[in-house]
Amino acid sequence: xxxxxxxxxxxxxxxxxxxxxxxxxxxxxxxxxxxxxxxxxxxxxxxxxxxxxxxxxxxxxxxxxxxxxxxxxxxxxxxxxxxxxxxxxxxxxxxxxxxxxxxxxxxxxxxxxxxxxxxxxxxxxxxxxxxxxxxxxxxxxxxxxxxxxxxxxxxxxxxxxxxxxxxxxxxxxxxxxxxxxxxxxxxxxxxxxxxxxxxxxxxxxxxxxxxxxxxxxxxxxxxxxxxxxxxxxxxxxxxxxxxxxxxxxxxxxxxxxxxxxxxxxxxxxxxxxxxxxxxxxxxxxxxxxx
Numbered sequence: 162x163x164x165x166x167x168x169x170x171x172x173x174x175x176x177x178x179x180x181x182x183x184x185x186x187x188x189x190x191x192x193x194x195x196x197x198x199x200x201x202x203x204x205x206x207x208x209x210x211x212x213x214x215x216x217x218x219x220x221x222x223x224x225x226x227x228x229x230x231x232x233x234x235x236x237x238x239x240x241x242x243x244x245x246x247x248x249x250x251x252x253x254x255x256x257x258x259x260x261x262x263x264x265x266x267x268x269x270x271x272x273x274x275x276x277x278x279x280x281x282x283x284x285x286x287x288x289x290x291x292x293x294x295x296x297x298x299x300x301x302x303x304x305x306x307x308x309x310x311x312x313x314x315x316x317x318x319x320x321x322x323x324x325x326x327x328x329x330x331x332x333x334x335x336x337x338x339x340x341x342x343x344x345x346x347x348x349x350x351x352x353x354x355x356x357x358x359x360x361x362x363x364x365x366x367x368x369x370x371x372x373x374x375x376x377x378x379x380x381x382x383x384x385x386x387x388x389x390x391x392x393x394x395x396x397x398x399x400x401x402x403x404x405x406x407x408x409x410x411x412x413x414x415x416x417x418x419x420x421x422x423x424x425x426x427x428x429x430x431x432x433x434x435x436x437x438x439x440x441x442x443x444x445x446x447x448x449x450x451x
Contacts, residue, residue, distance in 0.1 A: 172424055179423035186390040186399060189242035191235055191249040192416040193400040195359075195384060197256055198300065199264040206297075207404045207432055212264040217409045219268060222250065225413055231275035232317040232357060236379055239395060250416065252276040253382070253400060255321055255359055256289065257308075259301040266311060279321035279359035279382075280308070282346035291325040293439055305350055312351040319357035320347050320378070327440035328360060328369045336369065340376040357381065362437050370396040385430045402429055 186192075197208035199215045210218075228249050230238075235251040252269070254261055257280040269276050284291065286304030303311075312318060320343040322328060328336055340358065347355035356379045360369065363384035373381040373396050381396040390399060401415040414425045 175427045176423040179427050183390050183423075183426065185418050185422070187242065187393065188247040188418070189244055190393065191230055191238055191246045191251050193235070193251045193253060193382065193398065194412070194415070195382075195400040195402045196252070196254050196265070198258055198260070199254075199268075200258070200260045200300070201264070202260075202298075204297075205405075207406070207436070208402070209405050210403060212268060214409065215265060216268045218403070218412045219272065219274065221409055222413060222416075223272070227413075227416070229274045229276075232277050232319070236356065239380065239393070247417075253319075253359065254278045256281055256300075256325075257285070257303045257318075257321065258289075259303050259307070262303065262307050262311060266314075266316065270314065275315065275317070277317045277319060277357070278303070278311070279319045279357075280343075280347055280350070281321045281323070281325045281361075282343045282350075283323045284325070285346075285350070289325075293442055308350045309352070312353070317353075318347050318351040318355065319359060320344055320355045321359045322361050325361045327362060327364050328372075329364055329366045330440070333368070333372075336372050337376065340372055340378070344376055344378070362439060363433055364437055364440075365397060370394070384433050385426065401426075402433065404429070404432055 196210060198204060198206065199210050199212055201212060226248055230249050230251050238246055252274065254265060254276065257278045261278065265276065281291065281302060284302045285308065286302060288299035288301055290299065308318065323339045323343040326339070328339065331339060344355045358373050358378040358381040360381060360383050365383055370381065380398055382398045382400050384400050384402050386394065386397045386399055388394065388397070403412060414421050
C-alpha cells in the first residue's frame, strides 16, 4: 500500500509545483505549437515525428474544433486578446529542415493551414552540423530556392538565429551581428522582413531579449520561459513543443487546461532542460584533442 501511495504522490507533487511555479497561460491568446523534424527517415531523436503521425495530430485538432492562424494574426492577438483565441493555434517549425517541403508542407497545404518556419540562416542548404552528431546521419536544411517557393505559396518565415548558437554566450557585438544578419537573410530569401525570432534551444536572458527588440523583431519565442505562464512577454513567448513520445491524442493536452496539463508541461520542461545542454556538450567536444 505504501509503495502505491508513494507512486501516486509523485504526479501530485509535480502538479503542485507546476501550479505554484507556472500555472495556466492566459486563455485570451492563441496557443503556439513547436515542431522540428517531420521526416519519413527513422530518427531516434526527441524532436522527430513521422508525416503520418503529424497528419493525425493535425486532423485530431481540426476534429476537436481548433483553427490555425498565421503569423500576422498571432502578432495582432498580442495587441488584442480575445476569448475566442482559446481554440486557435499557431504552428511553428524550428530549424527549417529540407524535408518540411514535402512532409509538413504537403499535409498543411492540403488542409489549407498556414504555418511558420524559423530558419538557421548560416545553414540554408547545408547539413545541421551545429547539432551534436553522436554518429547519427545529419539532416539538411532548406535551400534558398525551396524557401522562395514556399514563401510564394504563403509560408511565412522567421529567424532561428544565424548560427544556432546559445545566444546568451555570445559577446554583445557578436549577438547583435547574429540577430541582424539572420533578420536580413530571412528578408532576402522570403521577400519580406523577419518579424519574429525563435531562440535556439529556447535559451535567452535579459540581454538577448533586449537585443532581439533592438534588432526590430516584433516578437521572440522561447519554449518554456522561466516566468509564470500568465505573464506575456513579447520577447520571451511560450510555445508547446511536440516530441517523439507524444501520442496523437496528447497534443491537445498541451493546449487546453485540464487535469493533465501541468504534468504535460513539467514533462516538456524536463526534456527541454536536457536539450539546453547541447551547446555546452558541443563546445566540450570541440575542445577535446584529436
